[in-house]
Amino acid sequence: MDKPIRKIIHIDMDAFYASVEQRDNPLYRGKPIAVGGSPEGRGGVVATASYEARKFGVRSAMPSKRARELCPDLIFVRPRFDVYKEVSAQIRAIFHRYTDLIEPLSLDEAYLDVTVDKLGIGSAIEIAHAIRKAIREELQLTASAGVSVNKFVAKIASDLQKPDGFAFIGPSSIEAFMEKLAVEKFHGVGRVTAQKMKDRGIFTGADLKKLTEEELVRDFGKTGAFYYRIVRGLDDRPVQPHRETKSVGAEDTFQEDLSSLEEMAPELDRLSVIVRDRLQRHQLRGKTVTLKVKFSDFRLITRSFSLPVPTDDLELIQSTVRQLLRGVLEEPVKIRLLGVSLSNFGEPPPTVQLGLFFTED
Known part of the structure; x- marks a missing residue:
């Protein structure tokens, strides 16, 4: 049936x-x-x-x-x-x-x-x-x-x-709708990825649909398989009433590579603010702080440090990721992406402090 x-x-x-x-x-x-x-x-x-x-x-x-x-x-x-x-x-x-x-x-x-x-x-x-x-x-x-x-x-x-x-x-109009949609309107396609697609001549869903799944994975990593399915309107993810948050993070890809701590520190501080505020929105505190770094050659690494107790303290998050970054900068590098996340959550804090709560609205 x-x-x-x-x-x-x-x-x-x-x-x-x-x-x-x-x-x-x-x-x-x-x-x-x-x-x-x-x-x-x-x-x-x-x-x-x-x-x-x-x-x-x-x-x-x-x-x-x-x-x-x-x-x-x-x-x-x-x-x-x-x-x-x-x-x-x-x-x-x-x-x-x-x-x-x-x-x-x-x-x-x-x-x-x-x-x-x-x-x-x-x-x-x-x-x-x-x-x-x-x-x-x-x-x-x-x-x-x-x-x-x-x-x-x-x-x-x-x-x-x-x-x-x-x-x-409706079901009968999904594929035609997706073909007309500009790539930057696809949920999950950020500003930098959209520009990369346009550089390849991919401006709409119809352009994206011309590529095989193998080509998309080659050019965009594992999310390429996701793009292959969603441009055809295929999404079998169920609505999950009790979805558990595993980690809270934020990342950004830069138009120009960063090469010094002076350039990177303000970006890490900004990402840490976003992460702290998302933690407060979900009433979470995390023990494990993770720094994500993508280099100009697309090499990707992560560095983590586990704190003795769960936290949502902004200054502690910022100082921890800066220390993790210093370990990456022991030799000259060019960095195109930075990310900050917290995981390994403890009990929710007894009180919620006011902060910034980012939404896509």
Whole structure:
């Protein structure tokens, strides 16, 4: 007997933290605001920007000083994690009216499997509209939704009409849709990989589809096999309600190779800020700090150090990865990628400190 076609919804709140702040404070409504660190001092980063701020080019994970340069009237708001967590629980309760197969990706984003729904509605489209309506009427917030037969396509669909958007990509239209999609719109294709594809004449899904799986693996490593499948709309990953976080990390590939500690240290500090804030978002502390380094010849190494107790302390993370980096720089090198991650988690911290919580919204 054939398996039923899955019905997957991806819900993504619109500028979640900024929208909550605008909802709760009338003075912020209609104005460009950024939730995150202040541009004064060291290490301030934008967690989420309102859509009014995005018109100026302000984006998540952008240094706050740069955001202020782009938008001189930008209002910086300190994050209220306890409030965002409470609102997230209210959103999750709305999801549970329809299904218990919910895979949260963060406080403001989740996959729902409604192949079989609690209320016997039978239509993923109808359920997605009902969820968006409930969020709007009960919480005075907006969410965008994508509906399809798998997680990958549903996630792309949710981003098509943001904010307050909806898109359905049915089974018969998936391949044609993916062929027209620009490579930078593929979830999992970053800025540097997209440029590498374009240098090879790959601009759309149709261009990507011309390459064999072997060619993609040769050019893009193990993710090449993933690209081969998703450009054909193939994704059999289940919605995982109890997915366990194994590690928390961040990495960046640089347009120009870095060759000195003076160039690399600020990048490591920035990545450490992102990792610390993701740890706090998931209420995690890690014992093992890992540095990832990719050299200009694409050689990849990792170096790890295990601390005596789990931590989410920013200064400790930064000093540890810097020490690991010094061991790599014993001879002249050129580095194109740096990454920082924590793993080997202990018990969640008893209290959650305010920090920056990065989202893709």
